[in-house]
Amino acid sequence: MTGEQLLRSRGLRVTRPRLAVLTVLAEGGHMEVDEITRRVRNRLDSVSTQAVYDVLAALCRVGLARRVEPAGSPALYEARVGDNHHHVVCRGCGSIADVDCAVGQAPCLDPSDTHGFLVDEAEVTFWGLCPACQRTVDDDDGA
Amino acid sequence: MTGEQLLRSRGLRVTRPRLAVLTVLAEGGHMEVDEITRRVRNRLDSVSTQAVYDVLAALCRVGLARRVEPAGSPALYEARVGDNHHHVVCRGCGSIADVDCAVGQAPCLDPSDTHGFLVDEAEVTFWGLCPACQRTVDDDDGA
DNA sequence: CATGTTTTCTGGAATGAGTCAAGAAAACAA
C-alpha cells in the first residue's frame, strides 16, 4: 500500500508532511521527534516542528504508528504496529530493540487482580545492557 | 526498622530531609515529586526542591524507593520495593494501582530473543480504565 | 568535644521536551 492509500484508508487527509513522516518511519527503528524531523526536512523543503508532532499524534491515533516512552528518554515512534511486540532498553546508552511477545498473543499478560481496572493493553519493557555496553563494563572491570 | 536504621543499613547519611521523605513514602501510594515535596514541607520547616530530587535519587539507588514513569506522566515514587510488582495505569485520569507479578517470580518474563542484550529486569505496565473513568465513558454513551 | 573531610542541601538559573493559540494555507466535498 502506498502512503496515500494508507492515509485514506484510515480517514486521514493526504498531505506532504504526513507522507514524508510515513516514509521516514518506514525506514525502521525507533526514532525521537528530533530525528524524524531532521529526516523529514531532508525530503521536504520545510516542515514545522509542530506539524511533525501533530502528524505523529494523528498516525498513532489511527494505528499507523506507535509511540513508546521508556523511562528517562523522550518519546520514540515506530512504524511496526499491531503485533504487540515489546522492547529491550539498554541502561547504558538508551538504545532499544524489538522483542517478540513473551507469552503468546496480545494481550499476552493477564494480571490476576486489577483493582477494578478495565485493562486493554499490557506493555512490557525489558531493561539491561546492549552488547556494546556489556563490553564497556567488562573493560572497566579489567582496568 | 526506623528510618534512621534503614538509612544506615544502606550506608546513607542520616539527614532530616531523608527521614521526612522516607516517612512520606511510607504513607503509601505513588507520588510525584511535587506531592512528596508538599508533604515533606508539612513536617519540616523548609526543604529545597532540589534536596527532594537528590534524596529520592539516593533512596532509589540503594533500593529504598522505586521510581516509576508511565508514558505521559512525570516520575512517580513508591516505597514498595523488591517484590517486582507491576502497575495498572488509567488512560483517563492517570491514576495508578499495584498489580502482583503476572507470571511467578521476578524476573517474571523471559523474552525469547533479546538481540544480545543482557536483561536484568522486566517491567510490565497494564493500560486501561479505572473504575471511575469507566463510569464516565458509560455516561457519555448514554448521552 | 574539637577538627577536618566528605556529603548533602540551598537558591537560582538553565535546559529540553512538549503544548497552546491564532491565523494562514491546503485539502476535500459539492
Added chain:
DNA sequence: TTGTTTTCTTGACTCATTCCAGAAAACATG
C-alpha cells in the same frame, strides 16, 4: 469554483528536571 474543515506555521509558553557554586550539616578521627 467555492465554502467548509482540517492541517500547518510561528512563536510564546509550561513544566519536570538538571546544573552549578557556595553554605551547611554529618560523621570519622584525635
